[in-house]
Amino acid sequence: MTVGELRPPAAPRRHLLSIADLAREDIERILETARRMTSSLDREMKKMPTLRGRTVVNLFYESSTRTLASFELAAKRLSADTMSLRSSGSSVDKGESLKDTASTLSAYDPDVIVVRHPSIGAAALVARWSAASVVNAGDGKHQHPTQALLDIYAMQEALGRLEGLHVAIVGDVLHSRVARSLVQALDLVGADSTLIGPPTLVSRDLEALGCATSNDIRDLAEADVVYVLRMQQERMSAGEAFIPSLREYTALYGITPDRVRPGQVVMHPGPMNRGVEIDAQVADSEAALVVDQVRAGLVVRMAVLYDVLVATVRERIPAGVA
Amino acid sequence: MTVGELRPPAAPRRHLLSIADLAREDIERILETARRMTSSLDREMKKMPTLRGRTVVNLFYESSTRTLASFELAAKRLSADTMSLRSSGSSVDKGESLKDTASTLSAYDPDVIVVRHPSIGAAALVARWSAASVVNAGDGKHQHPTQALLDIYAMQEALGRLEGLHVAIVGDVLHSRVARSLVQALDLVGADSTLIGPPTLVSRDLEALGCATSNDIRDLAEADVVYVLRMQQERMSAGEAFIPSLREYTALYGITPDRVRPGQVVMHPGPMNRGVEIDAQVADSEAALVVDQVRAGLVVRMAVLYDVLVATVRERIPAGVA
Amino acid sequence: MTVGELRPPAAPRRHLLSIADLAREDIERILETARRMTSSLDREMKKMPTLRGRTVVNLFYESSTRTLASFELAAKRLSADTMSLRSSGSSVDKGESLKDTASTLSAYDPDVIVVRHPSIGAAALVARWSAASVVNAGDGKHQHPTQALLDIYAMQEALGRLEGLHVAIVGDVLHSRVARSLVQALDLVGADSTLIGPPTLVSRDLEALGCATSNDIRDLAEADVVYVLRMQQERMSAGEAFIPSLREYTALYGITPDRVRPGQVVMHPGPMNRGVEIDAQVADSEAALVVDQVRAGLVVRMAVLYDVLVATVRERIPAGVA
Numbered sequence: 001m002t003v004g005e006l007r008p009p010a011a012p013r014r015h016l017l018s019i020a021d022l023a024r025e026d027i028e029r030i031l032e033t034a035r036r037m038t039s040s041l042d043r044e045m046k047k048m049p050t051l052r053g054r055t056v057v058n059l060f061y062e063s064s065t066r067t068l069a070s071f072e073l074a075a076k077r078l079s080a081d082t083m084s085l086r087s088s089g090s091s092v093d094k095g096e097s098l099k100d101t102a103s104t105l106s107a108y109d110p111d112v113i114v115v116r117h118p119s120i121g122a123a124a125l126v127a128r129w130s131a132a133s134v135v136n137a138g139d140g141k142h143q144h145p146t147q148a149l150l151d152i153y154a155m156q157e158a159l160g161r162l163e164g165l166h167v168a169i170v171g172d173v174l175h176s177r178v179a180r181s182l183v184q185a186l187d188l189v190g191a192d193s194t195l196i197g198p199p200t201l202v203s204r205d206l207e208a209l210g211c212a213t214s215n216d217i218r219d220l221a222e223a224d225v226v227y228v229l230r231m232q233q234e235r236m237s238a239g240e241a242f243i244p245s246l247r248e249y250t251a252l253y254g255i256t257p258d259r260v261r262p263g264q265v266v267m268h269p270g271p272m273n274r275g276v277e278i279d280a281q282v283a284d285s286e287a288a289l290v291v292d293q294v295r296a297g298l299v300v301r302m303a304v305l306y307d308v309l310v311a312t313v314r315e316r317i318p319a320g321v322a
Numbered sequence: 323m324t325v326g327e328l329r330p331p332a333a334p335r336r337h338l339l340s341i342a343d344l345a346r347e348d349i350e351r352i353l354e355t356a357r358r359m360t361s362s363l364d365r366e367m368k369k370m371p372t373l374r375g376r377t378v379v380n381l382f383y384e385s386s387t388r389t390l391a392s393f394e395l396a397a398k399r400l401s402a403d404t405m406s407l408r409s410s411g412s413s414v415d416k417g418e419s420l421k422d423t424a425s426t427l428s429a430y431d432p433d434v435i436v437v438r439h440p441s442i443g444a445a446a447l448v449a450r451w452s453a454a455s456v457v458n459a460g461d462g463k464h465q466h467p468t469q470a471l472l473d474i475y476a477m478q479e480a481l482g483r484l485e486g487l488h489v490a491i492v493g494d495v496l497h498s499r500v501a502r503s504l505v506q507a508l509d510l511v512g513a514d515s516t517l518i519g520p521p522t523l524v525s526r527d528l529e530a531l532g533c534a535t536s537n538d539i540r541d542l543a544e545a546d547v548v549y550v551l552r553m554q555q556e557r558m559s560a561g562e563a564f565i566p567s568l569r570e571y572t573a574l575y576g577i578t579p580d581r582v583r584p585g586q587v588v589m590h591p592g593p594m595n596r597g598v599e600i601d602a603q604v605a606d607s608e609a610a611l612v613v614d615q616v617r618a619g620l621v622v623r624m625a626v627l628y629d630v631l632v633a634t635v636r637e638r639i640p641a642g643v644a
Numbered sequence: 645m646t647v648g649e650l651r652p653p654a655a656p657r658r659h660l661l662s663i664a665d666l667a668r669e670d671i672e673r674i675l676e677t678a679r680r681m682t683s684s685l686d687r688e689m690k691k692m693p694t695l696r697g698r699t700v701v702n703l704f705y706e707s708s709t710r711t712l713a714s715f716e717l718a719a720k721r722l723s724a725d726t727m728s729l730r731s732s733g734s735s736v737d738k739g740e741s742l743k744d745t746a747s748t749l750s751a752y753d754p755d756v757i758v759v760r761h762p763s764i765g766a767a768a769l770v771a772r773w774s775a776a777s778v779v780n781a782g783d784g785k786h787q788h789p790t791q792a793l794l795d796i797y798a799m800q801e802a803l804g805r806l807e808g809l810h811v812a813i814v815g816d817v818l819h820s821r822v823a824r825s826l827v828q829a830l831d832l833v834g835a836d837s838t839l840i841g842p843p844t845l846v847s848r849d850l851e852a853l854g855c856a857t858s859n860d861i862r863d864l865a866e867a868d869v870v871y872v873l874r875m876q877q878e879r880m881s882a883g884e885a886f887i888p889s890l891r892e893y894t895a896l897y898g899i900t901p902d903r904v905r906p907g908q909v910v911m912h913p914g915p916m917n918r919g920v921e922i923d924a925q926v927a928d929s930e931a932a933l934v935v936d937q938v939r940a941g942l943v944v945r946m947a948v949l950y951d952v953l954v955a956t957v958r959e960r961i962p963a964g965v966a
Contacts, residue, residue, distance in 0.1 A: 041431065045375040047403070053689040055717070065407055066426065073377070073430055076403045081691070081720045085709055100916055100927075100934075104710065107938035108717055109685065272422055283422075290422075294429035363753065367697040369725070387729055388748065395699070395752055398725045594744055605744075612744075616751035 015127045015134045016304055018143045019184040027188055031153050033303035034296070041077075041299065050306060051080035054111040058084040059101070059126070060137070061117040066270060066294070067137050067147075071114050074301035080111070098122060102129040111309055115139070133308035141177050147269055148181035150300040152189060154293045155225055158265050165191040168220050169211075170253060171229030171277050174201045174242065178269050179229060183209045194219060197253060200242045217253050221261060228255050228268045231277040250276055257281050265289050337449045337456045338626055340465045341506040349510055353475050355625035356618070363399075363621065372628060373402035376433040380406040381423070381448070382459070383439040388592060388616070389459050389469075393436050396623035402433070420444060424451040433631055437461070455630035463499050469591055470503035472622040474511060476615045477547055480587050487513040490542050491533075492575060493551030493599050496523045496564065500591050501551060505531045516541060519575060522564045539575050543583060550577050550590045553599040572598055579603050587611050659771045659778045660948055662787045663828040671832055675797050677947035678940070685721075685943065694950060695724035698755040702728040703745070703770070704781070705761040710914060710938070711781050711791075715758050718945035724755070742766060746773040755953055759783070777952035785821050791913055792825035794944040796833060798936045799869055802909050809835040812864050813855075814897060815873030815921050818845045818886065822913050823873060827853045838863060841897060844886045861897050865905060872899050872912045875921040894920055901925050909933050 015021075040048055056075040060068055068084060075082045085105075098117070105113060106129065113130055115123040116137040123136035123143075138144040156162050167186055173179045173195045186193045187210045194212040195202045202213050220226055231249065243249045256279045260266060266278075266288045274280045282288060337343075362370055378397040382390055390406060397404045407427075420439070427435055428451065435452055437445040438459040445458035445465075460466040478484050489508055495501045495517045508515045509532045516534040517524045524535050542548055553571065565571045578601045582588060588600070588610045596602040604610060659665075684692055700719040704712055712728060719726045729749075742761070749757060750773065757774055759767040760781040767780035767787075782788040800806050811830055817823045817839045830837045831854045838856040839846045846857050864870055875893065887893045900923045904910060910922075910932045918924040926932060 046377070046431070047375040053691040055690070055720075069405055069407060069430075073403075073405055076377075076405075081717075083713055083717055083720075085713060097918065100914070100918075103935050104914060104938045107935045108713075108942055109690070109939070270422070270426060274419065274422075291425050291429045294426050295431070298430055368699070368753070369697040391727055391729060391752075395725075395727055398699075398727075592744070592748060596741065596744075613747050613751045616748050617753075620752055 014308060015123075015136075016145055016308060017123050017127060017134065017136045019145045019148050019181045019188070020143075022145075022185075022188065024188050024190075027149065027152070027185065030149060030300070030303050030307050031156065033306055034149075034153055034299040037299040037302045037306075047077055047079060049079050051075070051078040051111075051309065054078075054080040054309065055108070056080045056082050056112045056114065056305065057105055057108070057110040057132070058082065058114045058137075059105065059116070060084065061087040061115075061122070062138065064116060064138070066297075067116065070294075070297045071135075071137065071301050074298055074305060075112075077298070078302055078305060080305070083108075083110075098125060099129055102126045106130040106132060112305060135304060135308060138177055141175055142180065144177040144181050145185075146297070146301055146304055147178050148185040149304065150293060150296040151178075151182055151227070151267060151269070152185050152191075153300050154267065154289050154296040155191075155265075157296070158289055158292065159224060162186075163190040165225060166223045167191060167193045167225040167227055168196055168223035169193055169227045169229065170196045170217070170220070170255065172201045172231055172242070173197055173206060173229065174203075175232060176229050180209065182227065183211045187211075194223065196220065198243060198249070217259060220259055220264075223264060226255060226260060226264055226266045228266065228278050230269060230271065231273055233273065233276070246276055253277070255279060255282050257285070260285075260287060267293060270294065336630060337445075337458075338467050338630060339445050339449060339456065339458045341467045341470050341503045341510070342465075344467075344507075344510065346510050349471065349474070349507065352471060352622070352625050352629055353478065355628055356471075356475055356621040359621040359624045359628075369399055369401060371401050373397070373400040373433075373631065376400075376402040376631065377430070378402045378404050378434045378436065378627065379427055379430070379432040379454070380404065380436045380459075381427065381438070382406065383409040383437075383444070384460065386438060386460070388619075389438065392616075392619045393457075393459065393623050396620055396627055397434075399620070400624055400627060402627070405430075405432075420447060421451050424448045428452040428454060434627055457626060457630060460499055463497055464502065466499040466503050467507075468619070468623055468626055469500050470507040471626070472615060472618040473500075473504055473549070473589060473591070474507050474513075475622050476589065476611050476618040477513075477587075479618070480611055480614065481546060484508075485512040487547060488545045489513060489515045489547040489549055490518055490545035491515055491549045491551065492518045492539070492542065492577065494523045494553055494564070495519055495528060495551065496525075497554060498551050502531065504549065505533045509533070516545065518542065520565060520571070539581060542581055542586075545586060548577060548582060548586055548588045550588065550600050552591060552593065553595055555595065555598070568598055575599070577601060577604050579607070582607075582609060589615060592616065658952060659767075659780075660789055660952060661767050661771060661778065661780045663789045663792050663825045663832070664787075666789075666829075666832065668832050671793065671796070671829065674793060674944070674947050674951050675800065677950055678793075678797055678943040681943040681946045681950075691721055691723060693723050695719070695722040695755075695953065698722075698724040698953065699752070700724045700726050700756045700758065700949065701749055701752070701754040701776070702726065702758045702781075703749065703760070704728065705731040705759075705766070706782065708760060708782070710941075711760065714938075714941045715779075715781065715945050718942055718949055719756075721942070722946055722949060724949070727752075727754075742769060743773050746770045750774040750776060756949060779948060779952060782821055785819055786824065788821040788825050789829075790941070790945055790948055791822050792829035793948070794937060794940040795822075795826055795871070795911060795913070796829050796835075797944050798911065798933050798940040799835075799909075801940070802933055802936060803868060806830075807834040809869060810867045811835060811837045811869040811871055812840055812867035813837055813871045813873065814840045814861070814864070814899065816845045816875055816886070817841055817850060817873065818847075819876060820873050824853065826871065827855045831855075838867065840864065842887060842893070861903060864903055864908075867908060870899060870904060870908055870910045872910065872922050874913060874915065875917055890920055897921070899923060899926050901929070904929075904931060911937060914938065 072082050110132045113132045114135045114137050115126050117139050120140040120142040122139045123134055127134035169179050183193050196214045199215050207213050268290050272278055394404050432454045435454045436457045436459050437448050439461050442462035442464040444461045449456035491501050505515050518536045521537050529535050590612050594600055716726050754776045757776045758779045758781050759770050761783050764784040764786040766783045771778035813823050827837050840858045843859050851857055912934050916922055
């Protein structure tokens, strides 16, 4: 695939920090690029020369094997060089500020910095202090935009449409950047969402995101997609008692075979706690798109890397030429 | 080297899980491929384009720098892309099942997954849950087939033959997957082996593997090859007293210069405990093949990656064409 | 850039272990190569095929994200393959000797081994036990030659000359391999240096390095370059009380805006302790070359890898041909 074969971006974009920064046509362009990436992966020779000579730095302040592996592999499939820095064992541990780390990285003149950080706004700060394109791979409870994009990509592949879909998002919405990003992305492409969970994790004020809320698991029935959030067991320990017990949570909100109706698909961002938020039988059923989501993660991240770098090139073109 | 120059595999093989799965001709084919790899490494340009565009994932649940480095470098020398996941800091630590990790990895459509895991049968499970070729890089006390293959490769290079060789394997056989795989491989190629060590570590019932056993270090004298196992000091701590003390083990079974007769070669899978199971003078002598084994590890792992992928290609060829 | 375009080394050099091993023309040749590398990085396609097929192994016994990342990226920009081994999780932790690790690595026939180790002389030992070119990336309190080279590269780029420059090095000189290497390198290129700090960290006997010493921060005024060393806070804990307190150190020797005169440049090897040895206002000022140093680190390390490998090639050329 060459640059010329792809639709140019509607507007120059250097970063992907939040779904809130995107217009519907941005999402559609990225999904279209991802579809082209998918067809290229069917070939025996999966590697594309598209980003040869480019450098993608992964700056991860939180451990996340899945997301890091997905970005690394996406970059390698496009022939980019990768460098991954994790907080453990890094200058970060020596008390260096995020600003100094961003400045240091910028000195290497990377094309893209992918940032994962426990603080809200970290990726935006790196974008301010660096000349690279920045992709937010999760900042605290705020945003995880590539996860939302891969989720809607997987939905469209499975159901053939996004417009008018109804998605139920079940579980610990309170702490979930995945839920936040996904609700916004669904809204942009014309789909509806309902957040479902216990009152401590799903409160009415979340409706400000542009979705419905419910504390009744039976409201699942109306959905085309059952999106199950990971129950972060570390949140349930001493002091942070958002649910009475995991056992009770599972009884009230766990996704068991009897709660899924025929025709629904079930999604989960992984890693799954089988037997807690999702029953093993559901996880292994035909309805589950979990592996499709992982596969979508690879092509969508390839598409995002392509998208931010094409945008950068366009910005450098003098006005009047483009 | 191109695919056409190499002998095709006798039968389609997608995995390397255990020496027990191999026929003698499989071993000979792999050793022959390894020899070709060796001659290619003598060139200034060591990199071969053989696996360009292929992806090798290393999934390591046990720390092992040597084995991981050897597989990574083998894959890179064949121009494959590599991705290495270690249990520390990965989804594994979040309680994800091996099945889900295997499914997730499979979604990336890797060509090979190299697995190291503390549980017997782990690699076989990954092979069942994944479409990739799986190479077992050690599963509990069970198997470590590439170690056995590199050992017999190094023996053949040093001694010019395998048929009729006599190999004494000395030390902690009880906990050694290396010993288990090696005895089987030696048997397949027509060599004999004797296990030597204290009664707590070498018991008669190990003869079921197809070898002799002895508790007398003097039985070393008959061997062409003295294969010294690593004494895992962690096994000797509180509760697991398989030997009275390291000092006594060394006195009774340590490989000292006076216990090695002229003409014998000495091998060790590394890392060595100098002064415990092997004397420094022996380790540094002309008789020691330790560095040859490491070098053999690189070419044998290149050969194994090549072997499992060629087999995969053949399986995809419709019947009647191949 | 091809080999032919660059000046050949004055004498075959296989290693970079210490600034003390270099002649002035060696330094000038490396800096000149680094300048050519810099201009190549201005292109859209930053990757050069110079070291394609070569392998660079990074053997790091101390955690140092900056230095490791810089070497990894330098090798990748020259198209070399890289393999990085860190002490954590490696055979090192199983008690293997440095000698055995070096022998093992050598079996893989790498072209360069980059070594960082807490013991003085570690890189020299690896050089003795290995056929690879060895680059010292820091050995205890002894040497850190690539840091010194990148520092003088950044000075020359900023100030247009090295000859006759006066450099004040401020802080914990006692524990600093950076200071030791830098003083030697400055001396070689005709620049002067003065070490400044409290008597416990800067004593008269350091003048044996070929520099002046002072315990008075006001002596900064004479310098063209203020080089601020990192205050290693771990040194200041129980038992190692080289300074009364960080607060007092900052009051007496911290580099604040009023201590820097117009025309001076300020350098720091990073990571900075803002508010301890350097004031944030100084760190962010136009006078600070901190980011330039990081950028210099990349091109100087590219130049060093190029330099040691070109030297190796020359050694293999039979006498009478070269």
